[in-house]
Amino acid sequence: MSAFDDLLAFQRQTEALSSVAERLGWDQETVMPRGATEQRAEEMGAMESVLHERRTDPRIGEWLEVAEPRTEAEARAVELIARDFTRKNRVPARLASEIARVTSLAQGIWAEARANDAPEEFLPTLDNVLMLKREEAAALADGGDLYDALLDDYEPGATGAGVAALFDQMRPRLVALREDVLGAENQPAALTGHFPHDTQLRLARACASAFGYDWSRGRMDIAVHPFSSGRWQDSRITTRVVETDPFNCFYSTIHEVGHSSYELGIDEDYAFTPLGRGVSLGVHESQSRIYENQMGRSRAFSGWLFARMHDAFDGLNVANAEEFYRTVNRVTPGYIRTESDEVQYNLHIMLRFDLERDLIAGRLDVADLTEAWNARFLKDFGVAVDRPANGVLQDVHWSVGLFGYFPTYALGNVYAGCLNAAMRAAVPELPEALARGDAAPGVEWLRENVQRHGGLLPPRRLIEEATGGEVGPEALLDYLEEKFGRIYAL
Template sequence: MSAFDDLLAFQRQTEALASVAGRLGWDQETVMPRGATEQRAEEMAAMESVLHERRTDPRIGEWLDAAEPRTEVEERITALITRDFRRATRIPARLATEIARVTSLSQGIWADARAKEAPAEFLPTLHDVLALRREEAACLADGGDLYDALLDDYEPGATQAQIATLFDAMRPRLVELRDDILGADYQPVPLSGDFPQKTQLRLARTCATAFGYDWRRGRMDLAVHPFSSGRWQDSRITTRVVETDPFNCLYSTIHEVGHSSYELGIDEDYAFTPLGAGVSMGVHESQSRIYENQMGRGRAFTGWLFQRMSDAFDGIDIADAEAFYATVNRVTPGFIRTESDEVQYNLHIMMRFDLERDLVSGRLDVNDLEEAWNTRFQRDFGVAVDRPANGVLQDVHWAVGLFGYFPTYALGNVYAGCLNVALREAVPDLDAALAQGDAGPGVEWLRENLQRHGALYEPRALIEGATGAAISEAPLLDYLETKFRDIYRL
């Protein structure tokens, strides 16, 4: 065997073990008994210890020095293993293990504090999580910016300066559009009524099927915070149910199907290699957001969904499909990011981006986070936060140490805007299929042009290769203005 073959065989086992660790995380957020939190933290720490030892094994360096990749695929695999090896060797085993243990514990503490509306019970743990992640960032930054070091985990090559410039370009048009919408004479009616959990979940499965979810290789469960987990032959989704708001369940489901379909759509030859996963969280979000929004919230698909909801719930208090389309896309200054309309969603992300940058830099103390959140939310959205679960406790990300993750949601929206232009040009009859509850033509185009490549290309190169155009925020903003000015008769 060549050095490259030895390297790949070793990596295959590491990827398999990482997949097992991921399944432990899925179990913790779905079906694990709540009393098992401390045990699971030790299990996760043990798994991370084993994985860190493998990722820093000196033989990897020797194999990399001797490897002679023969193809583009082998060159990319070698480059990704090199990047991961250099990163892993900068982080002490003690630190990697402790991060895994503390973030596993923190997740349960956050969930309990959220349920009890008690941020004071969570903030000391958040302080510990932040300290560990800042220590990790210092190991990776080589004297550079700590936030950039963390961001690189989720969007390789991106910097906070680039993202801040992007957000500065997006904010004025988003705020102007929102203000025009909220001041419009026409306002869609909200959906009202009681929508039983069992019926919501049955309809959610129907929607997942409409978007091509492979039930042979997936399943759907309930979670406090919807997510997807897994890859290759096992990628699972979760959703949540609010019995007064079925859109929460249905669109969370479609969103997570987008994530899961990306993993399931990757070329099967890349399984158990660094290529066998989404290349970045921004690209991942582009898939979930284009499934959920450009396809799922469009006039064609909502027309189909209107009839399905009317049948499932024995009628709903919306007059017709056109009114239902407006209701699905209703703009309102709500508290919850995951339930936000398309116009305001990125404003939620911009707020979190600024807060977490201040936390990582030390400009904001954890003990002052709730007040900073509430003040910023009032300023950005004109509404006072009514309770912690609608404010600083609503997202799980900081509890599990995902500092640097939030901006990838907005990047995903920008990427989705670019992809939507190319998709509509390539599949001009897409809306005709969506009107029949069939997202297949869109899903197939995305699979062929993006998903199958996995991590073969860097994020920007992948998006630009799929679209044939430079990445820009303009397609997203143009799409939003066209769509919502039409809905609100502006």
Template sequence: MSAFNHLLAFQRQTEALSAIAERLGWDQETVMPRGATEQRAEEMAAIEAVLHERRTDPRLGEWIDAADPQNAVEERIVHLIDREYQRATKIPARLATELARVTSLSQGVWADARANDAPDDFLPTLHDVLSLKREEAAALADGGDLYDALLDDYEPGATQAQIAALFDAMRPRLVALRDDVLGADFQPKTLGGDFPQETQLRIARQCATAFGYDWSRGRMDLAVHPFSSGRWQDSRITTRVVETDPFNCLYSAIHETGHSSYELGIDEDYSFTPLGRGVSMGVHESQSRIYENQMGRGRAFTGWLHQRMSDAFDDLSITNADDFYATVNRVTPGYIRTEADEIQYNLHIMLRFDLERDLVSGRLGVEDLTEAWNTRFLKDFGVAVDRPANGVLQDVHWAVGLFGYFPTYALGNVYAGCLNAAMREAVPELDASLARGDAAPGVEWLRENVQRHGGLYEPRDLVERAIGTTITELSLLDYLETKFSEIYRL
């Protein structure tokens, strides 16, 4: 075989093993017995040791140097394998294995601490995770910025300076719009009624189906923190149920359908290669957010959803579809990021971005994190955190070592704003279809222009190819101002 074919065959097995590791993570967060935490940590460490050995195998370097790619696709495959190889060889095997073990254990500690509103039960474990991530960042940064080294794992090419500048540009208009909305004379009604779990889950499945979820290659389960997992022929979604708030369940399901559909929509020829996965978490988030918000929370789809909920829940308090649309998009100074309205969501991300930068740099100690969170939340949202589960313990990301991940949520919103503008121009019949509970025209446009390419292009290149112009936060901000000015009659 040629060097390129050796490289491809070796990578195929690495990709398959990586998918198995991901499946272990899915199992831990959904159906694994709670008493199996320590065993699962050892299993995760063992498979990570095998993966790290493969990712740093000296033969990879030889095959990469000798590879003779014949086209742009093969060139991109070699480039991505080389990028992963260069990154992996900087990290000692001991560190990679220990990170897998500790973050697997940490997830269980976090879940228990969250359930008990006991941050002190979790912070010592978080200290261990952070120490390992700082060690990893130092190895990767090679004297450069620690946070940028971690961020590159989720959004290649992005820097904290770029993101900070983006957030500085976005914050004034977001805050001004929020203040106008919260001070408006008109305020949407709250949703009341009895919303049993099984009925919520039935409608959540209907919503996922409306957005084209392929049930022959996926499934839906419950998780403490909703997520999606898998690729190629098996990509699964999760949601959670709050019996007083069905939107939590329904829109988590739509959001995760966006993530999962991205993985399932990638060109099948890219399976078991580095091209066969989402190119970045920012692009991934653009798909989940555009499914959830620009399509899922639009007037057309909420009209369809209102009818489904009216049929399912006898005592639904809102009988008018226009009122229901306003309620779905109701702006409130809530605690939970995943339940935040479109205006305030990015403000939640800005808070986390600043705190985790301070943690990684050492400017903020883990022992001071709860106070720092509560102080910043009160300043940004005007509400005092009532309990840790609604504050510092609400997200799983730091528990599992995902430092540098949070800003990609806001990048995804910016990308989604740009993609929505282009999609609406290209698919004028979209709202008519959404009103029938069929998102297919929008999903097909996204699959053709974004999803099928997988990792073929760099993140910004992919989005700019899809929209035909330069990425800008103005598309998102203009969309938000137009939408919420209408809803709140500003």
């Protein structure tokens, strides 16, 4: 075997073990007994120690020096392995294992604190997580910006300064649109009533099937914070059920189907290689958001959903499909990011981006985080946070050490805006299909132009090749202004 073949064979086992570790995380958030938290933390720490040892194995450096890739895909695989090898060697094994152990524990502590509306039960643990992530960032940055070092894990090539500039460009039009919408005379009605748990789950499965979710390689479970997990032949989704708000369940499901379908849509030849996963979280989010919003909240698909909800729940307080479409896209100054409308969603991300950047830089202490969150939310949304579960405790991300993750949600929206414009031009029959509850034409276009490539192309290049244009926020902002301008008769 050549050095390249040896490298890929070694990497294959590492990827398989990484997938097992990911399955442990899925289990913890879905079906693991609550009393097993400490045991799982030890298991996660041990698994991370094994993975870190493999990812920093000196033989990788030796193979990389002499490996001779023969194709573009092989050259890209070598590039990604080398990048990971360099980054992992900067982080001490002790630190990698401790981060895995502490964040596994922290996740359970956060969930309890959120349920109890008690930030004091979680913030000391968050402070410990933050200290560990600062140490990791310092090792990765090698003298550079700490936040950039963490962000690069999730969106390679992005920088905090670049994200901040993008947000500065987006914010004025988003704020202006929000003010126009909230001040409009004709406001859509809210959906009210009781929507039983089992009926919601049955319809959620129908929504997942409408978007082509492969049930032979996936499953759906309940989680506090919906997520997807897995790749290749096993990619699972979760959702949550609130019996007064079925949209929470249905659109969380569609969102996670977008993530999961990305992993399941990657070229099978890339399985167990660095190319066999989504290239970045921003691109990943572009898939979940375009499934959820540009297709799922479209007039066409919401009409299909209206008919099924009307039958399943013995009528609705919304009279017809057009009014239902307006209700699905109703803009309200709510607290929760995952339940936010398209107009305000990115403003939620901007708040978190600024706070976590300050936390990593040491400009904000964890002890002051709740007050800082509440003050910023009041300033940005004009509403005082009523309780911590609707404020600083609402997201799982910081408990599991995902600093640098939040901006990828907004980047995903920007990518989705670009992709939607190109997809609508290329697939003019899509609205008619969505009205039948069939998202296949859009899903197939996304699979061909984005999903199948996996990690083959860098994030921005992938979106640019898929759309034939440069990446920028204009397509997203134009789409939002046109859509909500019509809904609210602006």
